[in-house]
Amino acid sequence: MMNINRRNLVLAAGSAITASAVGLPVLAATPGRKLGYAIVGLGGYGLGIIIPQFKNCQHSKLVALVSGDPAKAKRVAAEYGVPERSIYDYKNFDAIKDNPDIDIVYVCLPVSMHAEYTIRAAAAGKHVMCEKPMAVSSAECEAMIAACKKAGKKLMIGYRCHFEAHNLEAVRFARSGAIGKLRYFRSEHGFTAGNPNAWRLKKAMSGGGSLMDIGIYALNAARYMTGEEPIAVYAKETTDRNDPRFREVEDMIEFQLEFPSGVIGSCMSMYSANQNHILLVGDKGRIDMEPGTRYDGNKLWVGQDRSNQITPPPGPGLTQWAGQLDHLSLCILNNKEPIVAGEEGLRDIRIIEAVYRSAREQKRIALA
Amino acid sequence: MMNINRRNLVLAAGSAITASAVGLPVLAATPGRKLGYAIVGLGGYGLGIIIPQFKNCQHSKLVALVSGDPAKAKRVAAEYGVPERSIYDYKNFDAIKDNPDIDIVYVCLPVSMHAEYTIRAAAAGKHVMCEKPMAVSSAECEAMIAACKKAGKKLMIGYRCHFEAHNLEAVRFARSGAIGKLRYFRSEHGFTAGNPNAWRLKKAMSGGGSLMDIGIYALNAARYMTGEEPIAVYAKETTDRNDPRFREVEDMIEFQLEFPSGVIGSCMSMYSANQNHILLVGDKGRIDMEPGTRYDGNKLWVGQDRSNQITPPPGPGLTQWAGQLDHLSLCILNNKEPIVAGEEGLRDIRIIEAVYRSAREQKRIALA
Numbered sequence: 001m002m003n004i005n006r007r008n009l010v011l012a013a014g015s016a017i018t019a020s021a022v023g024l025p026v027l028a029a030t031p032g033r034k035l036g037y038a039i040v041g042l043g044g045y046g047l048g049i050i051i052p053q054f055k056n057c058q059h060s061k062l063v064a065l066v067s068g069d070p071a072k073a074k075r076v077a078a079e080y081g082v083p084e085r086s087i088y089d090y091k092n093f094d095a096i097k098d099n100p101d102i103d104i105v106y107v108c109l110p111v112s113m114h115a116e117y118t119i120r121a122a123a124a125g126k127h128v129m130c131e132k133p134m135a136v137s138s139a140e141c142e143a144m145i146a147a148c149k150k151a152g153k154k155l156m157i158g159y160r161c162h163f164e165a166h167n168l169e170a171v172r173f174a175r176s177g178a179i180g181k182l183r184y185f186r187s188e189h190g191f192t193a194g195n196p197n198a199w200r201l202k203k204a205m206s207g208g209g210s211l212m213d214i215g216i217y218a219l220n221a222a223r224y225m226t227g228e229e230p231i232a233v234y235a236k237e238t239t240d241r242n243d244p245r246f247r248e249v250e251d252m253i254e255f256q257l258e259f260p261s262g263v264i265g266s267c268m269s270m271y272s273a274n275q276n277h278i279l280l281v282g283d284k285g286r287i288d289m290e291p292g293t294r295y296d297g298n299k300l301w302v303g304q305d306r307s308n309q310i311t312p313p314p315g316p317g318l319t320q321w322a323g324q325l326d327h328l329s330l331c332i333l334n335n336k337e338p339i340v341a342g343e344e345g346l347r348d349i350r351i352i353e354a355v356y357r358s359a360r361e362q363k364r365i366a367l368a
Numbered sequence: 369m370m371n372i373n374r375r376n377l378v379l380a381a382g383s384a385i386t387a388s389a390v391g392l393p394v395l396a397a398t399p400g401r402k403l404g405y406a407i408v409g410l411g412g413y414g415l416g417i418i419i420p421q422f423k424n425c426q427h428s429k430l431v432a433l434v435s436g437d438p439a440k441a442k443r444v445a446a447e448y449g450v451p452e453r454s455i456y457d458y459k460n461f462d463a464i465k466d467n468p469d470i471d472i473v474y475v476c477l478p479v480s481m482h483a484e485y486t487i488r489a490a491a492a493g494k495h496v497m498c499e500k501p502m503a504v505s506s507a508e509c510e511a512m513i514a515a516c517k518k519a520g521k522k523l524m525i526g527y528r529c530h531f532e533a534h535n536l537e538a539v540r541f542a543r544s545g546a547i548g549k550l551r552y553f554r555s556e557h558g559f560t561a562g563n564p565n566a567w568r569l570k571k572a573m574s575g576g577g578s579l580m581d582i583g584i585y586a587l588n589a590a591r592y593m594t595g596e597e598p599i600a601v602y603a604k605e606t607t608d609r610n611d612p613r614f615r616e617v618e619d620m621i622e623f624q625l626e627f628p629s630g631v632i633g634s635c636m637s638m639y640s641a642n643q644n645h646i647l648l649v650g651d652k653g654r655i656d657m658e659p660g661t662r663y664d665g666n667k668l669w670v671g672q673d674r675s676n677q678i679t680p681p682p683g684p685g686l687t688q689w690a691g692q693l694d695h696l697s698l699c700i701l702n703n704k705e706p707i708v709a710g711e712e713g714l715r716d717i718r719i720i721e722a723v724y725r726s727a728r729e730q731k732r733i734a735l736a
Contacts, residue, residue, distance in 0.1 A: 183606070183620055183640055188554070192651070234602050234732075238551070238630040252551055254624060254632045262606040264622045266634050272551055272651045274672065283560070283640045290673075304642065305658075362732050364602075 035103040035329040036063030038088070038096060038126070040117055042072055045131065046108030049295070049321065051080060056322035059329035063101040066093055093117070097124035104129055104328060106158075110205040111212065115140035122151040129328050131158040133216050134345030136207030138353055141346035148342065156328045156338035157345035159220060163323030166298040167221070169312030170278070170287050173302050174225055180284025182263050185226055187218035187278045189293065190252075190270035196244040201271075209239070209249030211355060215269025216348055217293045219355075221278050222257055222265040223347070225287075230257040230265065230351060232366045237359040245271065255355045295320075403471040403697040404431030406456070406464060406494070408485055410440055413499065414476030417663070417689065419448060424690035427697035431469040434461055461485070465492035472497055472696060474526075478573040479580065483508035490519040497696050499526040501584050502713030504575030506721055509714035516710060524696045524706035525713035527588060531691030534666040535589070537680030538646070538655050541670050542593055548652025550631050553594055555586035555646045557661065558620075558638035564612040569639075577607070577617030579723060583637025584716055585661045587723075589646050590625055590633040591715070593655075598625040598633065598719060600734045605727040613639065623723045663688075 037060055039046050054062045064086035067073040073087045088096060096102050105121035106129040107114050115135045121128045128148060134157050135141045148155035161167045174182060191214060199205040200213050211219075223229065235255035239246045251272050257265030268275075278292035288301045300310045317323025331338045354365040405428055407414050422430045432454035435441040441455045456464060464470050473489035474497040475482055483503045486496045496516060502525050503509045516523035529535045542550060559582060567573040568581050579587075591597065603623035607614045619640050625633030636643075646660035656669040668678045685691025699706045722733040 181640075183638060184556075184622070184636060186554075186556070186636075188552070188649070190649075234604070234624070236602070236624055236626060236632055238632055240630070252632065254552070254634055256602070256604055256622060256624065258604060262608070264604055264606055264620065264636070266622055266636065268552060268554075268632070268634065270551060270649070272549075273649050273654070275552075275649055275654070281556070281558075281638070281641050281643055286641070286643070364730050 033333065034059055034061040035332060036061055036101045037104045037106050037129070037325065038064035038066060038086070038102045039106050039108060040066040040093075040121075041108035042067045042069065042076060043108060046106070047076060050106060050108060050325075051076065053319060053321040053325060054080075056318040057325050057329075058317075058322075059333070060104075060325040064088065064096065064099060066090070066096075066105075094120060094124055096121070096126060102126055103332065107131060110199045111207045112136050112205045115144050118144045118155065119147040122147045122153045122155070125151060125153070127154040127328065127332055129156050129158060129325070130342075130345070132220075132345060132348070133207065133212045133352070134342065134349055138346060138350045141342065141349050145342040145346060154328060154332055154338060155342040156331070157340050157342065158324065159340040159344065160320045160324050161217065161221065161293050162224065162340050163315050163317060163327065164293070164298065164320040165312040165315035166289060166300045167224070167293065168315055169310060170280075170289055170300055171224060173287050173310075174280055175227065178284070178302060179280060179282030179286055182226060182261070182280060182282045184281040185222050185257075185263060185265040185279070186267070186281075187221050187265075187292070188268040188270075188275040189214045189218045189277075190268070190273050190275040192274055193245050193271035196247075201245055201249055203248040206249060208352070208356065209246070209253075210251060210269040210271040211253045211255075211352055214271075215253060215255075215267065216352065218267035218269060218278075219255075219257075219348055219351060221293065222267060225278065225280055226259055226261075226263050226265070228259040228261060228263065229347070230367055231260055232258040232364055233351065233354045233358050234364045235355045235359040236362075250359075253355065253359060255358070257351075401701065402427055402429040403700060404429055404469045405472045405474050405497070405693065406432035406434055406454070406467075406470045407474050407476060408434040408461075408489075409476035410435045410437065410444060411476060414474070415444060418474060418476060418693075419444065421687060421689040421693060422448075424686040425693050425697075426685075426690075427701070428472075428693040432456065432464065432467060434458070434464075434473075462488055462492055464489070464494060470494055471700065475499060478567040479575045480504050480573045483512050486512045486523065487515040490515045490521045490523070493519065493521070495522040495696065495700055497524050497526055497693070498710075498713070500588075500713060500716070501575065501580045501720070502710065502717055506714060506717045509710065509717050513710040513714060522696060522700055522706060523710040524699070525708050525710065526692065527708040527712065528688045528692050529585065529589065529661050530592065530708050531683050531685060531695065532661070532666065532688040533680040533683035534657060534668045535592075535661065536683055537678060538648075538657055538660075538668055539592060541655050541678075542648055543595065546652070546670060547648060547650030547654055550594060550629070550648060550650045552649040553590050553625075553631060553633040553647070554635070554649075555589050555633075555660070556636040556638075556643040557582045557586045557645075558636070558641050558643040560642055561613050561639035564615075569613055569617055571616040574617060576720070576724065577614070577621075578619060578637040578639040579621045579623075579720055581637075582639075583621060583623075583635065584720065586635035586637060586646075587623075587625075587716055587719060589661065590635060593646065593648055594627055594629075594631050594633070596627040596629060596631065597715070598735055599628055600626040600732055601719065601722045601726050602732045603723040603727040604730075618727075621723065621727060623726070625719075
């Protein structure tokens with residue numbers, strides 16, 4: 001039983017630790033100068049989601065592509081006006097060092113390839129945006145951070161929700177005291193995994209199952225919504241190993257987070273159903289988001305129930321991705337640390353490792 | 369990691385174990401014969417909620433009152449047509465044995481008095497309805513069951529939700545396969561405790577805090593919604609012991625339930641905010657209730673989100689309380705066991721004891 005009188009103190013300290021997270025950085029724009037991104041990986045996210053977003057950016061542009069599929073790369077390059085000389089594959093990738101158009105490399109590859117391409121990009125003298133989850137292990141995350149630091153380059157993790165208007169507004173409500181003293185955080189995140197051959201279901205490529213892929217939204221939200229870092233976890237996993245989708249990675253995992261102030265976080269991720277919900281309960285009301293972290297259509301209610309729906313003010317970009325892409329560009333132009341730097345990704349992976357360990361050992365794991 | 373191929377098998381077995389719970393018993397009515405209830409305790413629930421319900425009953429009537437406040441008892445008796453000879457206090461309570469109008473004693477007292485008055489009622493040859501939670505310990509529950517068995521009298525626990533239309537319909541949806549294979553159950557139940565001197569905040573009278581009082585709704589729902597019995601629990605408690613309301617009992621407790629089929633249950637109870645939600649997630653959809661177990665105004669949605677609101681068919685009584693009161697009368701008239709007999713109350717208390725132990729010891733507790 002924890003005395004929570006220390007809460008204000010600890011929350012303040014927690015805020016300091018994660019002060020940068022889900023803040024709205026005041027960064028000077030540099031009109032006329034757009035930084036150039038190379039997109040590594042023309043899969044569903046890189047090609048389908050990120051590349052179309054440059055038209056919404058103020059400080060970022062698409063200048064290069066890296067793909068193992070030359071025909072696809074050529075087609076995409078033509079569509080988006082990328083010169084053929086700025087198409088690379090995984091063998092000649094390191095030649096990007098000689099391409100002055102490329103300021104930033106955005107790693108949109110299966111998780112197992114994040115560390116290698118982040119480190120190679122830094123060695124080539126480029127800044128790096130790396131998709132979440134940051135890597136398959138905290139050791140890899142540490143190596144990525146060290147490589148970027150050694151190269152003097154920025155490293156940012158693709159936590160798009162830190163630039164999503166509903167999430168930003170929810171954090172402002174939480175910090176404002178609108179719901180009183182925060183007591184409880186809950187989030188479920190899941191979707192129905194389809195093709196058993198998808199890379200996300202192959203442990204060697206994904207590093208894990210629903211927790212790594214979608215549960216990380218619940219975990220990251222627990223941290224940015226509370227403004228605190230968890231001190232212990234407990235987890236239970238249930239997976240039907242006879243389901244061909246789940247031979248290698250977990251389906252469902254439920255994990256509890258203990259926060260220093262006494263806030264309890266309860267999170268669940270799954271690959272067997274769609275669920276996307278964030279709830280904060282304070283002693284004066286609640287902040288409710290359902291869906292909370294989708295690409296679009298997110299909804300936010302603040303009060304005792306769902307009678308008071310909030311339309312948030314615009315986020316920092318035209319879209320959450322434009323905000324994210326431009327944030328790294330502005331950080332580079334202004335020499336500031338990104339609000340979701342490599343250390344943010346490392347923190348999540350360390351907690352994820354503890355969650356998996358807790359589920360394996362069926363016991364509470366204290367976090368260092 | 370649990371192989372859940374056994375699920376169908378185990379769910380069927382689980383259903384057998386709790387087959388009676390939240391069923392609609394087919395019990396023959398006996399027109400013209402209403403069984404007589406003595407209400408013990410004229411507090412908020414007995415006087416404010418139960419006594420006004422007899423007008424909605426078909427097989428039950430109010431015939432006697434037991435109170436430590438003679439003036440109040442006299443006033444209530446006059447209002448509800450109870451003869452003065454059928455007013456008792458806690459000293460002459462045992463004289464009910466000589467009152468043939470009384471068939472059933474309904475114990476609406478602080479939890480610490482449940483065992484004593486259940487056992488004395490049975491000894492006086494009366495059937496017993498006892499409010500939830502059944503008692504302050506499983507040992508007391510066992511003594512209550514034994515006393516009623518010895519006396520050849522029925523014992524039912526006041527689980528009103530087993531007679532509430534939305535809950536009954538939700539269970540039917542869950543059993544029908546409408547949401548596919550059930551994977552996850554969640555429920556939060558809480559309200560803002562006010563007066564620090566209320567009996568529910570005194571451990572000697574309540575036996576515990578929010579878990580005993582309101583969290584038991586989440587726990588009981590986890591059992592009747594899944595149709596399974598949990599095999600292990602893990603819990604975390606957070607209480608501000610400097611809050612004058614929480615000097616003796618817990619404020620918030622979050623507990624995870626493991627079910628044999630692999631379903632994970634995640635429950636929370638609190639005394640520091642209002643929350644009343646039940647969610648079942650299956651691999652084909654979800655059953656969502658918010659509020660789920662209120663006196664009125666419960667809402668039910670079935671599907672992928674809240675677009676499909678369900679208006680349930682009527683429950684077994686005009687109200688959940690009428691259904692509950694008449695169920696025991698009909699069980700007595702037909703010599704059937706109530707669907708929420710003493711054993712149902714004992715099961716919850718045993719799990720609650722394990723939840724408290726888990727929170728104290730910070731470890732997973734396997735249930736026998």
